[in-house]
Amino acid sequence: MTNPTRSGGPRVRFAPSPTGFLHVGGGRTALFNWLYARARKGTFILRIEDTDLQRSNEASVRTILEGLTWLGLDWDEGPFFQSRGVEEHRALARRLEAEGKAYPCFCAIEEIEARRRAAEAQGGAWRYDRTCLRLTAAEREERRGRGLTSALRFRVPEGVTAWDDRVHGPTSFDNGVIEDLVLLRSDGSPTYNLSCVADDVAMKVTDVIRGDDHISNTPKQILLYRALGHEPPSFAHLPLILGSDKKRLSKRHGAVSVTEYRDTGILPAAMRNFLALLGWSPGDGREVMTREELVAAFDIAAVNRKGAVFDEQKLEWLNSEYIQKLPGEALYDVAQPYLESAGLLGPELAAGGARRDWFLRVLETLKARSRRLTDFPRDAKPFLGEDYPIDPQAAAKYLTAEKSGGAKQVAARLRALAAAVAALRPFDEAASEAALRELATSKKEAAALYIHPMRVALLGTAVGPSAFAVLVLIGQKRAVERLNRIAGRLEAGEFTG
RNA sequence: GGCGCUAUCGUCUAGGGGUUAGGACAGAUGGUUCUCAGCCAUCAGACCGGGGUUCGAAUCCCCGUAGCGCUACCA
DSSP states (O other), rough: OOOOOGTTTEEEEEEOOSSSSOOOHHHHHHHHHHHHHHHOOOEEEEEEEEOTTTTTTTHHHHHHHHHHHHHOOOOOOEEEGGGGGGHHHHHHHHHHHHSEEEEOOOOHHEEEEEEHHHHHHTTTOOOOGGGGGGGOOOHHHHHHHHOOOOOEEEOOOEEEEEEEETEEEEEEEEEGSSSOOOOEEETBBBBBHHHHHHHHHHOOOOOOEEEEEGGGGGHHHHHHHHTOOOOOOOOEEEEEOTTTTTTBBBBBSSBHHHEEEEHTTOHHHHHHHHHHSSSSSSSSOOOOOOHHHHEEEEOGGGGOOSOOEEOOHHHHHHHHHHHHHHHHHHHHHHHHHHHHTTTOOOTTTOOOOOOOOHHHHHHHHHHTSSEEEEEEEEEHHHHHHOOOOHHHHHHHHTTOOOGHHHHHHHHHHHHEEEEEHHHSSSSSSSHHHHHHHHHHHHHHTTTHHHHHHHHHHHHHSSSSSSSHHHHHOOHHHHHHHHHHHHHHHHTTTTOOO
């Protein structure tokens, strides 16, 4: 997948661990990396960090790739699997050991954990006390002779580690607060910080763009780069995405996976746009932006330092903006899966089908009120068959309410209306509105007394598109049947109590 | 506890020594209308606190405070 024409630009990567779905925070990190790469004619690399074999699984890899693809974030290289590089990572660690920059640690995990817990219980922090750093060669041999296994720890040097974060500016850590981190576990497997640095070096990553939660890993990694003889890349740490309680967005806040938003009717363009605006803005007030506009305007230095609350209402607003822009055919295409799974689609509605044009008009009529694509199956149902629910509240308000004269009166109006509709020639919006108003006038009644019950009879709801538009879309014959049917049910005493 | 990061309307943000502190979402009111949505008009709504520097601080500095993140032989 390597694209040689892109060589020369910055190289960035998105490196998720495949332990679940693609989180919206991950999606946003991927998006910013992608935007950065595209804006600078760089290379966007996808790397799966699956070194924790226990928690990693194939299904997660699939759902992550699926999520990225859905968001429209195409990668130039990869996906690479970190686990494939284990031997190289191990070799690097051994090299550090040979150079005296890392040392074997024979301390029992249980003992270390116990001491850590004890320190925490007293409210303090505990860092590995370098017991094994002080071991002589003879002592190491003695322990190996006893069959003790050892982890390999990085010997953190003295000093201060600083970098100029692209988002946060100058940032630094006193090395004294950094523990001698484990590079190789007792079983010889490499840990995250080692693998990450090793891979970033191997993949010639020039810019690391990741979440704020990695800030404290950064000094460790910079130290590793230097120990390995490499210049560290530039770092940019993105603010976290928060829930409404300002805590890091998690499952208890509701939907957090990218595919979940897809499944609940969000358009990828809207999601991408929304995510881009979380922690960044073009600075000129624009909000609804195409992918190309985002690429052109994106500037990593303009990214905010503050965590941003994920506001679903704003996402829905953006989604609605995108839905409104979709012309008939495109609207059908995006709504299709949702209509399909609701069992509403038949061959006559598909491209080339007999009722295709009619159905496109239905969708066009519904779209003004749609905020999510899942609104379409719900709202299209009354147009596609007689099996549509009558909302009890709508019935109470417009079919049986005393102020409309009660069920019997409403039934009489519906029957009169049905007769008028049946007689209509031609049958269109203007003619039906004229007929209805004429009917109301002849009875000295308000037109609204006919219009609202008509909508409820035709759609089952009190809200929706223009009642006359609905009437025409339902069709003359079917509309007459519905008006009479609901009148009959009213006469039979339904909808009351 | 330690270390780090952060702080402008409820939310996303613009601004960055002198502004009526701007916009968007959400909210409220009125108008359009057969309802809802939309659209139009309007309203309400913020610089965490305290010290400095300065003629002047939301903006620069310091100190608090609060929130969040990290604190693994997870990634």
